[in-house]
Amino acid sequence: MSCPICGEPTLQSYRPFCSKRCADLDLAKWLNGSYSVPSEDQEDLENALEQQESQSLTEH
16 A cells, blocks of 8 residues: 555555655645535535635725
8 A cells, every 4th residue: 555645655553654744744634624525515605606705805
């Protein structure tokens, strides 16, 4: 099995990662929202559009 972050062989103590560094990088991606699943829910789409519009108004 190879590390999903860098591709190196994994170590049992950090599986599925090769090191604490790669495990921490993966955790950081989860915490900052890099991993997400797009929603098809109409309400979510409307909320996203409203948020985008309000951000563009505050930037100008």
